[in-house]
Amino acid sequence: MRTASVSDRTPRNPDPQKKPDKVRQVAYKVIRQVTSESGYANLVLNKALRDARLAGRDAAFCTELVHGTLRWQGTYDAFLARCVDRPLNEIDPELLDVLTLGTHQLLRMRVDSYAAVDEMVTLTRVMLGHKRSGLVNAVLRKVSQRTFDQWIETVAPPIEENRLLHLAVAKAHPTWVIDAFADLLGDGDELEDLLDANNEPARVTLVARPGLATIDELIEAGASRAKYSPYAAILESGGDPGRIAAVATGRAGVQDEGSQLVALALANAPIEGSDTAWLDLCAGPGGKSALLAALVEERDGALTAVEPLEHRAELVRANLRAIPGDHQVIVGDGTKPTWEEGSFDRVLADVPCSGLGALRRRPEARWRRTPEDIEELRPLQEDLLDAAINSVRPGGVVGYVTCSPHHDETRAVVDTVLGRRDDATLEDARELFPDVPELGAGPDVQLWPHRQGTDAMYLALIRRS
Numbered sequence: 001m002r003t004a005s006v007s008d009r010t011p012r013n014p015d016p017q018k019k020p021d022k023v024r025q026v027a028y029k030v031i032r033q034v035t036s037e038s039g040y041a042n043l044v045l046n047k048a049l050r051d052a053r054l055a056g057r058d059a060a061f062c063t064e065l066v067h068g069t070l071r072w073q074g075t076y077d078a079f080l081a082r083c084v085d086r087p088l089n090e091i092d093p094e095l096l097d098v099l100t101l102g103t104h105q106l107l108r109m110r111v112d113s114y115a116a117v118d119e120m121v122t123l124t125r126v127m128l129g130h131k132r133s134g135l136v137n138a139v140l141r142k143v144s145q146r147t148f149d150q151w152i153e154t155v156a157p158p159i160e161e162n163r164l165l166h167l168a169v170a171k172a173h174p175t176w177v178i179d180a181f182a183d184l185l186g187d188g189d190e191l192e193d194l195l196d197a198n199n200e201p202a203r204v205t206l207v208a209r210p211g212l213a214t215i216d217e218l219i220e221a222g223a224s225r226a227k228y229s230p231y232a233a234i235l236e237s238g239g240d241p242g243r244i245a246a247v248a249t250g251r252a253g254v255q256d257e258g259s260q261l262v263a264l265a266l267a268n269a270p271i272e273g274s275d276t277a278w279l280d281l282c283a284g285p286g287g288k289s290a291l292l293a294a295l296v297e298e299r300d301g302a303l304t305a306v307e308p309l310e311h312r313a314e315l316v317r318a319n320l321r322a323i324p325g326d327h328q329v330i331v332g333d334g335t336k337p338t339w340e341e342g343s344f345d346r347v348l349a350d351v352p353c354s355g356l357g358a359l360r361r362r363p364e365a366r367w368r369r370t371p372e373d374i375e376e377l378r379p380l381q382e383d384l385l386d387a388a389i390n391s392v393r394p395g396g397v398v399g400y401v402t403c404s405p406h407h408d409e410t411r412a413v414v415d416t417v418l419g420r421r422d423d424a425t426l427e428d429a430r431e432l433f434p435d436v437p438e439l440g441a442g443p444d445v446q447l448w449p450h451r452q453g454t455d456a457m458y459l460a461l462i463r464r465s
């Protein structure tokens with residue numbers, strides 16, 4: 001973070017012939033697409049980097065501009081509200097995006113403040129017209145007069161007066177999200193650790209798909225062994241994982257360690273009798289399908305993967321392409337099974353959820369999600385868990401998984417569904433996470449970015465009787 005004193009060498013008479021910096025221009029266009037067309041930053045950014053042929057340091061700079069600006073958007077809005085003479089919602093959205101992009105460079109990147117303002121003024125002149133560049137110059141000059149910490153002191157209530165509101169501004173999370181996390185972690189230091197962890201970009205984690213690639217192969221390619229999953233390796237250097245042969249050929253993939261751990265826990269839960277028919281009920285894009293398919297193949301079995309959206313089903317097929325065996329992808333609704341009841345030995349229900357456990361990866365998500373989303377998803381989550389239990393045979397196991405720690409989409413769903421059935425029980429899943437510390441009171445497992453360094457994946461292990 002930038003803490004050095006701010007410069008007052010901001011441009012008063014910008015060069016009218018100057019062209020905008022290409023990297024900032026790409027970043028600005030990506031941010032526009034995300035904020036105005038509800039695009040997903042990762043998808044839009046990846047395409048933009050490819051189209052503009054940005055790689056190496058330029059790609060890393062562009063990524064930080066986009067991710068940082070979007071991640072800190074709510075906080076920067078609070079700063080900017082003090083620097084303009086009208087309510088922020090009366091400022092053209094395209095202009096506001098320039099201002100937040102400039103604010104990020106000024107306050108949280110090692111960009112000289114002269115360069116940051118000058119570049120944003122040029123970008124505004126070329127993309128939004130000369131008239132508006134004056135406002136950008138004036139507002140960003142005001143922003144540059146304080147450091148990030150000084151701005152927090154200026155706009156956020158003191159922590160001892162209103163902890164929730166202070167953290168919302170200082171750590172860039174909506175208050176309802178902080179509330180939900182505080183319900184689970186308390187409102188002490190651990191809550192702050194989580195919020196800080198959510199503001200750090202996740203490291204690129206690879207999975208060596210069992211029987212197809214080895215960790216050593218990934219290590220030779222520059223990765224290092226991860227802590228908990230025997231199949232995980234971290235690509236510290238970042239860069240494009242597709243340059244690694246095992247990833248390019250689908251023998252390895254990109255997958256968060258928490259996602260690996262919950263899939264492995266389901267695969268390793270003891271069951272008696274047959275163990276060859278596995279179902280992934282909500283499969284797209286297929287990261288867990290690929291890991292499960294590789295594991296069930298080693299037991300001479302096969303995976304059935306279900307996904308209602310054709311384009312996501314295609315991603316599942318692509319993920320399964322390198323895995324030997326007779327796996328099947330069904331394009332359909334998991335709540336309306338086309339298979340016989342009780343026909344699977346293990347079932348994964350990795351249900352659609354708010355994604356509040358993966359905020360590190362999706363910089364815009366925290367500002368886009370609402371408490372209503374969580375309410376709206378609840379019936380589908382319950383129906384999918386019911387369908388998963390119906391699909392597993394007596395003695396078989398279901399893994400109910402979310403990439404959200406929110407109580408209403410995790411334990412509340414499990415308790416509701418199990419409360420109305422007498423043929424399924426919750427089992428202690430913690431012993432299926434060997435050597436993983438701080439798994440909580442059980443019987444379900446909640447992983448956390450600030451504890452295990454993974455996404456906040458949730459797993460409830462349910463056995464059908």
Ligand SMILES: C[S@@+](CC[C@H](N)C(=O)[O-])C[C@H]1O[C@@H](n2cnc3c(N)ncnc32)[C@H](O)[C@@H]1O
Pocket residue numbers: 259281282283284285286287288289306307308309312332333334335350351352353384403
């Ligand atoms: C959390 S994602 C699954 C991630 C996946 N397991 C992986 O590891 O790559 C949830 C998926 O469920 C799908 N989905 C939504 N409604 C569904 C339904 N009624 N039945 C089955 N899947 C559904 C979504 O399209 C989405 O692809």
